[in-house]
Amino acid sequence: MSSVDKKHLLTARQMADFAINGYLKLDELVPQELNEAAYKEQREFQGSGSVYWNESKVIRDIFELPQVKGALQSFVGQYPVYDHSFMHIVRAKHLKGQFYHADSVIDTRPFGYDIQAFYFSHDAPDEMGPTLVLPGSHLRKVSNGSIARYKNIVGQKRMVSKAGTIGFLHHGIWHCAQPNYTDQTRYVFKLRLRPGQEQRGLFNTDDYNSPEVRDMFKKAYHLWCGDEARVNQIQIAKFWRFLCGDDKVDTSFEGALTRMGQ
Structure with a gap:
């Protein structure tokens, strides 16, 4: 993949959002004419979902856009x-949802991750059952369906989206498809990529340690963690060090990483 201009890289605030929640939703990222072409093609496509990437020029054109x-x-x-x-x-009217899962077995990488891009060619309102995610669960490593016994978890969010939206998900985030209560079929295309290099300092790192970004981490608590919310926040702070390529930046609770000599 050829390099892009710095203006198309994610900002520090966007990357911090991803570090904290395990996903980043970029609304209406794709121009409408490409969305319409993809939606038409998806409705007419007769092949297996696993070969769509290879057989569709429009989906590859979308992922060649500089902003993508x-x-x-x-x-x-x-x-x-x-x-x-x-x-x-x-x-349409498929009223059975998926069980909670992560798209991976337990991963041995401390902080490296695969990225999964979920592209919506059409509007996906709440009643259409867009993918449900649990923010902050990406660093709680589990093996695929081992969390299937959980149903509704405080803080979970459906990725309600407008046409052209792409959600970028950490491969470890807990998620599941939802029932579609509408009269229209829902489509979402998923592309998973593994890193080909160390994932440090790849975004626009300007302002990664600014007061605005640091303030985001002060609020990086997820209610579903219960008594372990601070532990999870410290893990997120370690993840931020990894992403920034700076092993001294400390956004942890009360500077816990620095106090512990890390």
């Missing part, structure tokens, strides 16, 4: 490795 490439480069660098892709389809 810039986001991907910010996560996995200039040399990403294709892992897999799939066109997910939830038919």
Whole structure:
């Protein structure tokens, strides 16, 4: 993947949002004419969802857009490795949802991650059942469906989206598809990429230690963590060090990492 202009890379605030929540939703990132072309193609497509990436020029054109490439480069660098892709389809009035899962077995990388891009070619309102995610769960490593027994968790969010939105998800985030209560079929295309280089300092690191960014981490608490909310916040602070490429920046609770000599 060729390098993009710095203006297309994610900002420090955007990357901090990803570090804290485990996903970043960029609304209406793709121009409407491409959305309309992709939506038409998806409705007419008769093949397997696993081959859509190879057979669709429009979906590849979308992922060649500078603003899309810039986001991907910010996560996995200039040399990403294709892992897999799939066109997910939830038919109208399909009232059964998925169980909570993470798209991975337990990963041995301390902080490295794959990125999963979820592209919505059409509006996906709440009643259409867009993907449900649990913010902040990306660093709580689990093995795929081992969390299927959990149903509704405080703080969970549906990725309600307008056409052209792409959600970029850490591969470890807990998520699940939701029932579609509408009369229209829901489509979402997922592309998963592995990093081809170390994932440090890949975004626009200007202001990564600014007061505005540091303030975001002061609020990086997720209610579902309960008594472990501070522990999770410290893990997020470690993740931020990794992403920034700065092993001294400390956004942890009361400077815990520095106090512990880390």
